[in-house]
Amino acid sequence: MHKFERHFAVLIVIMLMFLANTMNAAFGSTLLKEMEKTQDFSAEKNSMLPPTQSSSDIYSYSGQVGNEKLRNRSQNPLLSFPSSSKETCLDRVDKLDDFICKDDDSAELVIGINDAEPGAYTNLINEISKSQGEIVNTVSIKDKVIAVVADLPLDAVSPFTEKVQGSGLARYVEPNMRFQTQWVPNDEYWSLQWGPQKIEADYAWNTTVGNSSILVAVIDTGIDYTHPDLENNYVPLGYDWVNDDNDPIDDFGHGTHCAGIIAAALNNTEGIAGLAQVRIMAEKALDEYGSGREDDLANAIIDAVDKGAKILS
The missing domain is CATH 3.30.70.80 (Peptidase S8 propeptide/proteinase inhibitor I9)
Structure with missing residues (x-):
């Protein structure tokens, strides 16, 4: 291509760009005016800023919007801030x-x-x-x-x-306060939980199966210490705070269920496998309905610690 032809092509491109910008400006202005005539649009209504403010005031305006939201929230009882006055239990x-x-x-x-x-x-x-x-x-x-x-x-x-x-x-x-245990179903295979496999307890058992020097207190509805899967790991150190005696036998089932998860005999061909071969004691603070009092629970915790429990469940 000759030098003259290259210059001519560049000139044509420049003229086309100028013409396009001119048409766009004219069309855009007309379109904007038509849109502003409608009820759904106006530059003033759709602006982020009030009509009297410039974009340089955006940060101060944002602060005003935030303050207005706070004022609205404080006036709304569903979103009210907590009272500064001291609240008792x-x-x-x-x-x-x-x-x-x-x-x-x-x-x-x-x-x-x-x-x-x-x-x-x-x-x-x-x-x-x-x-x-x-x-x-x-x-x-x-x-x-x-x-x-x-x-x-x-x-x-x-x-x-x-x-x-x-x-x-x-x-x-x-x-x-009165406390209530979570409901436990009585399905035949409920005790065969997927939990130990999910946490890969069998891999942990390659390192240790637990230690009988560790005493765990089960603070619950008691423990059926006659159960063949629990009797070898049970120690009679606990107390029955519900009936005020030294026999924390389970009359509801929840405590025994929890005790089995913790320390049921391992590898004995029956029942389930407890996670850790530790010793367990029963602090019975919940009754035959799985319900208990705050003071009994407090005494159970204190008694368990006094008797050497390292873990409370």
Whole structure:
């Protein structure tokens, strides 16, 4: 191609580009005006910024939008921020049924004794008596009472709580909550779980099958220590806090089920294979319905530790 022809081709390209830009600008302007006439579009309505603000104000405007969202949220009861006032455990109880109630007119409270306050225990007992309440249980560590469980009339709960906490006699006041085990089906092969294989316990057993020097406390509905898969790894160190005796036999089944997962005899041609060949003890804090009280659970934990349990389940 000659030099003149190359220059002419470049000139044609430049002219075409100029013409295209001109047509685009004209068409775009017309289209924009037509769109702005419609109800669905206007530059002002669809702008990210208010009409009086420039794009340089975008950060300050974003802050205003954020503040407006916060204001809306604080005015919306479903999205309200928590109150700054101090909330007690009793305030967080949603249903009165969560209390341990002797009847329809009273509820049990767990009251932590403030040892830093001189005469706290005696004065606390007096306040319970003044409120027409009675001591129904205690929680102790190494024979030292650290909390009392009191049954009080419902109308006395709030004033009593305010008084003993306000005076410093109590470290805390909590409802003596009731706990419930998860339901366990009674299917014949339920115990043949896929869990041990899923976590590859059989590979771990190539390293160790556990050690009988380790004591695990099963805090539950007790243990059927007569079961042939459990009797060799069971030690009679626990307690029955539900019936207040030294025989934590299982009358519900949940505790035995859990004990089997932990320490059923391994490689004995019957039953299931426990994950670790450790010793197990039973702290029975849940009854024949799988239900239990907070104070019994607390005492079970303390007793298990005092008797040498290294793991609590």
